[in-house]
Amino acid sequence: MKKTLVGIAALGYFGACVLLVAGLGVLWHRSDPAPGQPIAFPHTVHAGQLQMPCTYCHTFVEKSRSAGAPPLEICMGCHRSIATDRGEIRKLTRYFEEKRPVEWKRVYALPDFIYFSHKRHVKAGVACSMCHGDVAGMKRVRRVNELIMGWCVSCHRVRGASRDCATCHK
Amino acid sequence: MKRRDFLWLLGVISGSTVMSACGSPNRSAKFTSYLLPPEEGVVPGEAGYHPSTCTECPAGCGVLARVREGQPVKLEGIPGHPVNDGGLCIRGQSSLYRLYHPERLRGPMARDGVKLRPISWEDAFSRVAGSLKASREKGRKDLFLSGRTTGSLSRLADATCAKLGIERLSEYEVYSHAAEKEANGLLFGERDLPHYRIEEADFLLTVGADLLETYVTPVAYTRKISSARARGDFLWYHVEPHMSLTGADADRRFAIGPGRERHLLSFLLREVLDRKTPKTPLPGELLAALPRTTAKGVSGETGIPQESLKEIADRLAAAKRPLVIAGGVGTANTGGLETASSAALLQWVTGAIPERVDFARSENYRAVGTLRDMEDLSARMGRGEAGVVFLFRTNPVFSLPPRLAFKENLKKALLTVGMGDFLDETVRGADLILPLSHSLESWGDVEPRRGIVSLLQPVLPPLHDTLSDGDALLGLLGKASGKRLAGGYRDLLAAAWEKRLGEGGRRRLFEKGYVEETLPKKAVSLDGKRAASAFRGAGPAEAAGKPVLVLAPSLRTFDGRSRILPILSEIPDPLTTITYGPWISVSEETATRSLLRDRDEVTVTSADWKAVLPVKVQPGLAGGTFVVHRDALPAPPVGTDPRTGGPLDTIEGVAIARTGKRIEIPILSGSFSQQGRGLIPDPVHLDEERRHERWTLYPEHEHKEYRWAMAVDLDRCNGCAACVAACHVENNVPVAGSADHLKGREMSWLRIEPFYEKGEVAFLPMLCQQCHYAPCESVCPVFAAHHNPEGLNVQVYARCVGTRYCSNNCPYKVRRFNWRQHPWPEPTDRMRNPDAPARDVGVMEKCTFCLQRIRAAKDKAKDEGRKVRDGEFTTACAQSCPTGAIVFGNLLDKESRVYRLAHSERAYRVFETLGTEPSVHYLRGRKP
Amino acid sequence: MGNAGKYDKVDRDILAAMGKPGRLYLAGLAVTASLVVLGGILWAYQIRNGLGVAGYTHPVNWAIYITNFVFWVGIAHSGTLISAVLFLFRAKYRTSFNRAAEAMTVFALMVAGLFPLIHLGRSWVFYYLLPYPTQRHLWVNFRSPLIWDVFAVSTYFTVSVVFFYVGMLPDFAAAKQRVEGIRKKIFSVLSLGWKGTDREWRHYGMLYLFLAAFATPLVASVHSVVSWDFAMSIVPGWHTTIFAPYFVAGAILSGTAMVITLVVPLRKSLSLREYITDDHFESIAKILLFTSLIVTYAYIVEFGLASYGENVFEREAFRYRALGEFRYLTWAMLFCNSLVPLTLFSRRLRRNTTYLLVVSLLVNVGMWLERFVIIVTSLAHDFDPYVWGTYRPTYVEVGISLGSFGMFFMLYLLFVKNLPVLSISEIKEHL
């Protein structure tokens, strides 16, 4: 008799826990870690096979808080002549000719109340791959790190960077 | 060649604003590749600064627009600008709210029947053209009425009117300064306002002219006065019927019976003439015309005690470089012309002209007409002479007295074209509404003062379907005259600048945002005969002892034009700390006599007019004098001065009666007395030991590189509240609204606390004191409030759970709690500074010395491998302060200004006995 | 009749309470329950629209919610006091109150625990207040009195629950033999198979002694900590060293009052006259009187220090409290807490339960007012005169407060019908 009671209690308890976790999972919204992009740009080719440095396209990463997406002119610099017949390149040229900016889907986004500067991190010798992973090996860019506070802090801890809240919290 | 690189320049400026929009890290989930790489110097995610000019009032201060993600998010005065030299007033700071105002006109509209229907610009113009033709056939006269315009726009308006056979009426301004202009016209043949070189005077007597608030070019005069004060030998007396910030800031203030200024000034004139003969003696007939006065009589008339009269006279006579300025409410009465003329004569005999009274650099008010002109206009329209009437950036329906029946007569016109940015009282009634762009969306220039060209340039593409002032006129011209101009107003300007300023000048205009031409001094001569006429047939003697209502200009809304900006109702009026709603100021004497308390409802009645207002008891006001701000009264019952044609802003013989009801208005101050707590000690206690040493059992925490601190010089602060507005805009401080204010839930991070003592008022700007031993921090259970290595009390909004213990434990009560989610109605959300965080409901917020600015400065310094230099950057409040009362810097740097000030003899800190060790040091000496 | 009969009668009498509920009881249950629902709805409304729906103003950041928190924690006090302290003092009359008092403690703490959450600006992140390892690497600020609260109150709750349960252990065993059906089953489980062997009784005695020993300092500490929420701040009118003893005394005063409020009707409705006698009430009344005197002394000290001290802030705070716009509340408080209890010097009144009931109700009101004026008036007029303000509660706050009372009495009604309201074993022991 007591067994059944205990059983019921235990069942109820664990059931509740499971529900709670599930609920949290649903509530904690996470964006798609590898969204499809308007143009399927293969980092594998450019950063991988061609060994182009990140800064060739992401020109502002050393100058500004945001790395900046490459202006289409840079793409066209090569693709006026190279591989012009491929579908994706056609898309690109169409964008360029129609003078439409390309609106890429964000892979990494920070909350509004956080100040983050690519410049500072790059100048401090943090390699792009430390946060963005081996992009050169990704056909479609995938988010390898969730940008949660603990993740930032642990690195700041290790590298002895500032842990004053005001460094990152606006 | 020249032309091309000019256009290239334009490209840079307009282009860059668009380009700096790319890669906005936080704003959107999008991440954009633009077509062309942004030009050098403009980097995504970083701010750009673009010079332009403030158009919130006629003063024309130069502003730098701070642009992020292609949106201007902050305006700051241009350092070195001949008008405001870096300072910017409360209205200028707030004017971004005009640009982003949700109620702005979004496109041209035409009236069919009663309601307005949107139409295209093309149709709008052709409708105007059509009506112009029609009115010509009918033999009607087409009229163009505008507010004060200067520079190229003024010329374009003239040209347009000339070409289309439209009569351009003299411009309409509520503050037309008619009396001064009339007087200067009669005396010197210069019907304009001179520019006063106050900085060169050693004694200043101002009569009615509220230099610090609205008088012609307040920021300029504020700066001049503080620079004169900095010299040390400067003394300033102010005479006024009401109580104004200007009076409060003057070294001595005398309350005078409204409309009695002329007696005072003619007395002073006599005195000065008796004591020392001027270099060039006054012509006989003029001397004869001057009224004879006795100290006793004048004292009786003005209510100023004889010894005070004598003191003023002595000072004036003794001064080496005296300057007398009469204006504002001081000349807006029946004696106005005489007052102004006496003042001008005093300037003449004391040799202030042309040294300190500069007619060469006059304030460009020639084209501005008077109230009488408006009477004529209204009459003409009433007679049905008017064809098409253009109302260009002016709101007479609001500000004209009802007796003119302007609104009614306007209806008799064939077509009324309202050109403005809001559905204000005038535009609302128009048949055709042409929306004009904000100056930050338009090309143009203004000439606020002779010889100063100040640039207007677009820092963002128009938010709505609007045209710039110039392009709107050109559009009209093109449509009506049949031949359209190639290019737009921009090309016209280009040519004009090319012609006027030449190559170098034009480049400077773009670099600095202004060009100052060198003008020769202008010597004027006194015409005795005409001058004498100014004194003959003076207005009737004022009714003695009757209560008088003074319509005062408002610091917050000028003549009422800025009352549409929500933030200006949010920021309290410095003297009364009232935020929302109109009120009538009553002297303490009257209040005690007729048992009036704050918020009591009263009815104010004059011969032909009545108003119901809540009472605010105003210390320092002369008995029997009531004050209402101009913006509080639509269609006020002002008369016309028969001699100057100017308005009579003092209404004689009003009656005031208590209704027994109360009107709840938000008076933010809980007590206008210091309650003996020495927030503003006088004299400042100077015992070093108490101030700089502290005895504690705990080990001290010290700061490594920086310790940010602030010094506020209360002797310089005049309570103008520009800093408050700047703080609001810089830090996205929300507009709480009157409902919350009535509950006592204002959100402002920085406030001006007025404290009265025997009619004298002192202002204390109160913001987070960034205490070294902060009581707020230790009580926060989650470390949301904590001390950072640079001496800031950081508030981590994302961590705050909202126990509000920190606010309880803050002796200065400078923390603000988000009682609800504050809305940012589109498009106001675009003016939010992306570098400052957005605060959520249920979170405590406060000043952090503009953390984002500190961060930016340190970032820059780090790139250049150095420490942040003193004065390299400053907080928003300090930046905007026209008197430079606020100084911000690093306390660890012994060379820094803030260090020097913090250790000056005049320095003290509020509630020092609490041992909180604030980082905000106040400086306070004694008034001379 | 013989001994056994005697004991059986005790069982019968006390367990009789668990009989079929009457109309009055059900009505009471309905009323209290609906109050709880009302409170819940209002809280949801407040969470949705922000704390603006409450009457807070800028200077007055704490008001009725914190008042309720302190009030309920105070109520919780005499529970443990009567059980533990009187147990240590071997006060026999404790037997007739301890169960009721302990239950009161537990329920009052349940209610009190809610208010810090209700009062939070962002209730949904309340877990920031709990010291648990997070991915943020960030802990809580142990220097903040609010964290002390978290620890003190949760400890107090746990210990009180254990104390309450342990006290009932033998009674469950006794009760399970007298009831039928599901109740029997539940009681059997709750009794943990208690038989009453000599071994069990020996350890039990020791356990109870130690729990009492632990609980007694806890009583003092918890309300001291609560008082430090105020005393640790620098707000004039809060920043006082006497706060800890002052609040503890106040807590016991209000708690004792609440015990009387609860037990008088209890005794009447369940006809437990012979177990809860007038002598018992007299003794409790004495405690009430005594603590009321302490509290009065504290009032005198407070105002005395303020008026003699040279501190302008302190002086203004107390001038405002005594003569400001909340003066009527202050005066009412003084009347209820200081004057009314003085009548208990008369033996006749001490033994008159109806009169005691009235007094206890007044004291409850008075103690609630005390917390209110301390919190609100001190905040309304603190250092900077510019920000002086006032406070008016809204229907939301009032509703939620009513809800809290509803919750407390609902729980109590349930307790009365489902658990032995007196300590059976102890009563037998003392027969």
Added chain:
Amino acid sequence: MAGPMVFEEKGKFLERLRGLVQEGVPVERIRVITPFGVPEVEEILPGKRSKVRFFALVGAASGTVTGFAFTILTTLSWPLIVGGKPIVSIPPFLIIAFALTILFGALSTFAGFLLLSRLPSLRGIRSGEEYGNAFVILVEEGERR
């Protein structure tokens, strides 16, 4: 002589108990069941004093240690200055330590009690044998011990 001796009267029960002890029945073979704690039983059947005390001591001590360790280590793990107070400020930590002392003490005492008095016992919960308000003496057979 197996089987329980059941008494209605507390007095009679105590008499018999004394009797048994005088007859020389080994104390450890006598088990009594009473409806409430009877102090006299303690005197008649002198057993060791309850070990619950030690649980109390250990629990309380561990509470104090945990309290200080927890507060000090966590504040050191991310040192944030508040109110100019030192990172490790003992006085406030004392309060946490105190609370934990009581908490751990109380809980471990309770645990100790359950452990020592073999509770909860399934048999006890299920058992039919119920003596109500009677006083019972059980004497077990020697061999079984």
